[in-house]
Amino acid sequence: MVAVLVLILAWGNSVQAGFGISPPAVKSDRLVPGSYYEQKILLLRSEANEDLKAEVAIDAPEIEKWITLDPGKEFILPKGELRVPLFVKINVPKDAEFKNYKGYLRIRTSAVEAEGKGGVAIALGVRADIDLTVVKEEIFDFLVRNISVPNLEEGLKFWKFYFPPKIKVVMLIENKGNMKIAPSKVTLDVYDLTRKKLLQSAEDKTLKKIEPFKTEEILAEFPTKLGVGQYYAEIKIFKGEEISKEGATIFTIFEKGTLTEETYKIFGLSLWTWLIIGILVLAGIGYGGYRGYKIWKKTKKKKRKL
Numbered sequence: 150m151v152a153v154l155v156l157i158l159a160w161g162n163s164v165q166a167g168f169g170i171s172p173p174a175v176k177s178d179r180l181v182p183g184s185y186y187e188q189k190i191l192l193l194r195s196e197a198n199e200d201l202k203a204e205v206a207i208d209a210p211e212i213e214k215w216i217t218l219d220p221g222k223e224f225i226l227p228k229g230e231l232r233v234p235l236f237v238k239i240n241v242p243k244d245a246e247f248k249n250y251k252g253y254l255r256i257r258t259s260a261v262e263a264e265g266k267g268g269v270a271i272a273l274g275v276r277a278d279i280d281l282t283v284v285k286e287e288i289f290d291f292l293v294r295n296i297s298v299p300n301l302e303e304g305l306k307f308w309k310f311y312f313p314p315k316i317k318v319v320m321l322i323e324n325k326g327n328m329k330i331a332p333s334k335v336t337l338d339v340y341d342l343t344r345k346k347l348l349q350s351a352e353d354k355t356l357k358k359i360e361p362f363k364t365e366e367i368l369a370e371f372p373t374k375l376g377v378g379q380y381y382a383e384i385k386i387f388k389g390e391e392i393s394k395e396g397a398t399i400f401t402i403f404e405k406g407t408l409t410e411e412t413y414k415i416f417g418l419s420l421w422t423w424l425i426i427g428i429l430v431l432a433g434i435g436y437g438g439y440r441g442y443k444i445w446k447k448t449k450k451k452k453r454k455l
Contacts, residue, residue, distance in 0.1 A: 167195035167273075168258055174278040175237050175254065177362070179288045179327045186239040186362050190277060191232050192256065200261040201226040205235070209252020209279050215239050216279075226258065245283045252279040288326040293394035294364070295321040298382050300401045304374070314402070315370040318353075318384050323364040331356040332393065335369035338383040342399070348380065349373055377402050 171191045180186055192203060205222045207213050219236040226233045237254070254277040297319045305312045318337060324330050335356065339349040353369040379401050386394045 168275065169193045170256065170275050170277055173275075174280060175239075176278070176280045177239075178280075178282040178284070180239070180241050180245075180281055180283045181285075181287065181327045182241055182245045182283060183243040184241045184327055184361055186241070186281075188237050188239075190235045190237060190254075192226060192235055192258075193232055194226070194258075195231075197226070197229050197231050200228050201258045202261050203233075203235075204257045204259075206255045206257075207252070208255055209250070212239075212250045212252060212279070212281065215241060225261065239281065241283060247283050247285050249280070249282045251281075253277065254279060284327070287328045289328060289330055289388075290324075290326040291330055291332070291359070291388065291393070292323045292325055293320055293332075293386050294323055295319075296384055296386070296394065296396040296398075298384070298398050298400040300403060302403050302407060303377050303405050305405060313372045313374055316373050316382070316400070318369040318371075318382075319366055320369070320386060321364065321366050322359055324359040324361055327361045329358040329360055331358040331367065333387045333389055335387070336385045337369070337371050339373070339375065340381045340383070342379055342381055344381050348375060373402075375402055377404055 171193060172188075175188050175190070177186050177188075194201070203224050203226055205218055207216055207218075207222075209216065217238045217240070219238065235256075255274060256277065257274040259273075299317055299319065301314050301316065304314050316337065316339070318335055320332075320335070322332070334352050334354045336352045337350070338347060340347055349371075351371045353371060356369060357365075357367045359365045359367065379399055381399055382397065384396045384398075385392050
């Protein structure tokens with residue numbers, strides 16, 4: 150019995166009587182002045198038979214002005230929802246001192262139905278620690294969470310022109326540093342299915358950068374002349390000169406028209422858009438030429454009269 154009581158008391162900071170949070174802290178040790186940091190805290194309950202009112206108090210005098218909460222300091226945990234997110238957003242001032250800052254979020258819930266009806270509103274509460282450190286140095290660090298290569302269609306032949314398709318490497322990357330980052334490069338080696346014959350080798354260094362502390366999907370793209378068929382791809386993602394993550398997969402190039410979502414683009418515009426633009430440009434040139442000819446003819450007639 151004593152052991153059970155000790156266990157309950159030890160757990161009480163992050164869960165109480167069927168209500169808890171995960172994670173039980175807002176923590177970062179690599180913030181820089183002027184940076185933005187966001188953390189999601191899940192409000193958890195074992196049963197969701199009724200609406201609950203949640204109230205959040207910020208107990209962090211030095212940095213309270215840095216903190217905003219979404220959906221706010223007061224909101225409803227809806228009936229039927231066991232997990233409700235609370236987003237803690239930190240905007241570090243540009244003149245922030247380089248040091249550690251601590252505080253708490255005190256989260257209290259109570260039954261909505263009991264308010265104003267003479268009932269007893271039982272309140273449950275938990276505490277989330279705030280532990281933030283502002284540092285001088287910029288930290289370049291990321292984690293590759295997933296790699297994939299979607300199937301694609303063969304290139305498009307348009308009159309005498311050929312528009313090659315692009316092999317896309319989709320990467321889910323978490324920026325764990327405090328500066329905007331992207332992998333230094335991504336390399337792609339494509340083999341036949343026997344993995345003995347190298348058919349294409351390429352690299353992409355023009356990668357979208359990810360904001361600090363964010364997790365996003367970014368693309369590496371590789372134009373290819375490969376035809377319809379299945380291929381084996383080896384991918385390497387670099388952090389500086391070191392390989393951060395390696396992966397391998399099989400992808401398929403289908404006949405044109407099989408994957409309806411595939412759109413061939415030049416400078417972000419589809420071929421049909423360029424065709425319409427071309428027609429309009431030619432029409433404009435033709436109309437301009439016609440107007441110029443008419444003006445020239447009138448001028449010539451005037452000169453003859455003179």
